[in-house]
Every structure is written in structure tokens, then in C-alpha cells.
Amino acid sequence: MAGMDHAPPPFFKRGPAPLALLTFYIAVSLAIFVVDLRFKSLELLRQSIALIVDPVQRVAQTPGSLVDYAGQYLQGMRSLQLENEELKHAKLTTAPDLQRLAQLEVENTRLRKLLDVKEREKANGQVAQIMYTARDPFSRKVIVDKGQQADIAAGLPAIDEAGVVGQVTRVFPFSAEITLITDKDQVVPVQVVRTGQRSVVFGLGNGQLELRYMPANADIQVGDLLVTSGLDDIYLPGFPVAKVVNIERDSAYSFARIFCVPIAGVENFGEVMILAQRQARPERPPESGSRAAANDGQRVKKKRMPKN
Amino acid sequence: MQPTFSSSRILLPVRPWFIFLSLIGAAVLNFLPTAHWPGMPDWVALVLCFWSVREFRRVGMGWGFVLGLLMDVADGAVLGQHCFAYVLLAYTASSLSRRILWFPLAQQALQIMPLLIGTQIIQALMRLAVGADFPGWGYFIGPFVATLLWIPATFVLLLPQYRPVEQDPNRPI
Secondary structure, eight states: OOGGGGSSOOOOOOOOOOOHHHHHHHHHHHHHHHIIIIOOOOOOOOOOHHHHHHHHHHHHHHHHHHHHHHHHHHHHHHHHHHHHHHHHHHHHHHHHHHHHHHHHHHHHHHHHHTTTTTOOOOOEEEEEEEEEEOOOOOOOEEEEEEGGGTTTTTEEEEEEESSSEEEEEEOOOOOOEEETTTTTHHHHEEEEETOOOOEEEOOOOOSSSEESOOOOTTTOOTTTTEOOOOOOSSSOOEEEEEEEEEOOOOSSSSEEEEEESSSSSSSSSSSEEEOOOOOOOOOOOOGGGGTSSSOOHHHHHHHHGGGG | OOOTTTTTOOOOOOOOOHHHHHHHHHHHHSSSSSGTTOOOOOOHHHHHHHHHHOTTSSSSSHHHHHHHHHHHHTTTTTTTHHHHHHHHHHHHHHHHHHHHHTHHHHHHHHHHHHHHHHHHHHHHHHHHHTTTTOOOOOGHHHHHHHHHHHOOOOOOOHHGGOOOOOOOOOOOO
């Protein structure tokens, strides 16, 4: 500690003592750490710093994307022709379904109207290019090239051609951060297609997902497909999320451990579609206040409660 | 100042803009796609540590704090994570500066190693404490690589301060 001149001669003005400075900086760092983590109220500071950092990051990513581009360019005509043929073939195989889709949609709307069910929401959104993965090794996030300028807002879901990729968690003026569904504690409400059972999948952080809080004797099999259940204000129902790959049933625990892998190319680079905000859903029925005047619907709900 | 304690060459005084440029350069190196490769060192930590040891009157905790904020935003990490680690790194490095400079380069690197590893461990502890996922042991290889880079880094970062060996006293300028 001798090098720091802890007690400078008074005639040289040298600012506060190192230890005082250290205490100050550490206090500030810890304060913003806690505030950012718990209260999320530092987004403005983050956005203003990002205004400076973002262009530099884009420039730094250029060599890599140039190499990618050159690689694709040199890939050769042969492979492109093959891909083109495959795509044409795929288009033909899906043609019968697609051609009748418009008619099915119309029919579905009419039937729903007859049944007085709310109309099915249409999914629309905008395509964004993934620029790079965030460097933070503790989480799984990617940065895309559209932000506030393109009306992207935090909370919107992102999908690719196969299924759900993640959710927008931070928005900057010209870019946005998508947290992948495999990120630790990223949650998606899902439904098992085969049985219709609802649950939630949690990211595990290692590229897999876990279906939690399913009883050990639940009817679930390896290979079951999980789709979004739509029971939230974020994901529309019916998007594929994950496939069950492994089930550990241990009678010592009341829940089964069910592992799934994402269906979308979550760890791939490419394009994603950021879906637009869902339409406002009808308000939830009031909770405990009106419980005394229990009608039928609420009684059913009450009965179910202890089971959980 | 000399390049090493045993050298008889006297270095020119450091230029502040070069310090600034090298720190920004280190940040850009961190932004490159190579940052995802296993065992890539944290360039900012290395360069900040170097200048804190060499020029503790110019580079210190303030720089550590600002660079930490930049890295937090660039990484998408929690704000304050890099700040905390870099400020501690700058403080310890400048505290130990006089001692470290009395060793040959290889031994300097050995003394720097715990500081760099500490920087990484502090960040991991901060994140794990608030429920992040363990990033794998590859995360802790970086500081060892950075330690090996201490000798080339010293050479490169001191380059602008070397005087020519043969000086011409009759040079016009």
C-alpha cells in the first residue's frame, strides 16, 4: 500500500484519499447494481450509454458479418440450386393445407360467431435481424437490429419459422435485446398438445427447458409437443415452444422432473419475427372482495384451489 | 521511468491520449465476435490493470468505473457488475504498483494473476448471488490467458514511450 501516497503533503492538492474514493465508487456501484436488478429504474441511463456504445459495437461486429457474407457468397451455385429445389418441394407439400387455410379461417370465424366465442386473434409483427449474442455469459440474450424507432416495446414475443424464440426485454433506440426462452428463469405458459394440460416451462440456462409443477403421475410422454397456451397477455395461443425429451419420475418428490428442448432454432443466428402487442383482454373478475357473493364460476374456482 | 527495474533505458513520459486510445481499443476488442470464444481474456481489465500499475496518478478508480458502465451496457449485464469489479481492480493494482514494478516481467505477471482472477470471481459471485446461472469453468480461463499476455501487453503499450537507441544530436527537430 506504500505506492499510493496515502498521506500527501498538504501543499499538493491531490483530491480525496484513495480509500475514500474506493468507498465512494463501491457504494455507487453496489447501489446501481441493486437498483437496476430490483427496481429496473435505470433504463434511461442504460439507453443513453447505449447510444454511444451501440454504434461502436456494430462496427466491431462488421468483420465477422463480412466473413459470413463472403462465405455465403462463395458457397456456390450448386448448393443454392439444391436449396431452391428443396424449398419448391416444401412449398408444394404444404400447398394443399395453405390453399385451404383462407377458407378455413373464414369458416372458423363464422363458427365462432355462431357460438358467440371471441374471435381468434391474428398474429402480425415485423421481421428483425439478429446482430449478435450479448457477451454476458450468465444469461442467454441476443441483440436484434430494430428498436424504439420501429415501435418495438419490451415484453413482445419473438418467434422464428419453427416456434417461440424469446421475449424482448430491453429496448434501445435502434436495437432491442431478446431474452431467449432457454435463459434461466425465463417462463413461458404452455399447453401439452396431446392432453390439453396447461403448465409453464422454465429455461434452465443450459439450452434446455423444464416443465415444472407437474404431478409425478401426470399424463405426459417423451415426445409430447408443448405450445403456448395464450393464458397471458404476451404469447398468442398455439405457437410451438418445446418438445419433451426426458422425464424423471421419482416417488420421493411430488413433482416429476420433465426436460424439454426448444423447437425453434433458439441458439441459431438469423431472423426472428417480433409479434405485435396482443389486443387488450377482458378484465379479470374481481377477486376476494366479491367472494361472499359467490356465483357458480367462483365456486368452481374455489374448489380447485386446494389441489394446487 | 524504465521499462523494467533492471533496464538502463529511460522512457519518455506517457501521452494521455495514448492511454485513452488504448483503453477504448481494449473495449472494442471486447466487442468483437471473438469475445465468445472460450478463454478470451477481458481486454479492458488487462489494459486497465496495466495502466493502474504503470500510471496510477492518471488512471485509477474513476476510469474503472466509467469503463465498467460501458461494459455493463455493452454486455447486457446488470449495471454495476463490471463497475464494482474494475474499481476494485484499479484500486488494488495501483496500491501494489510500486511493489509490482520491482519484479521482472514474468514475476509481475504472476502477481497480476490473482487480481485478474479476482475480477472474474467477483463478477461471478455478484451474479450468482442474485440467481444467475453458472457460466461454466471456461469463464475462468480468461484471466490465465490475460496473465500470459502481460508480457506482450507491456511491450506494446510502452512502445510509444521508447526513445530511439541511437540519437542524433544534430537532428533538425
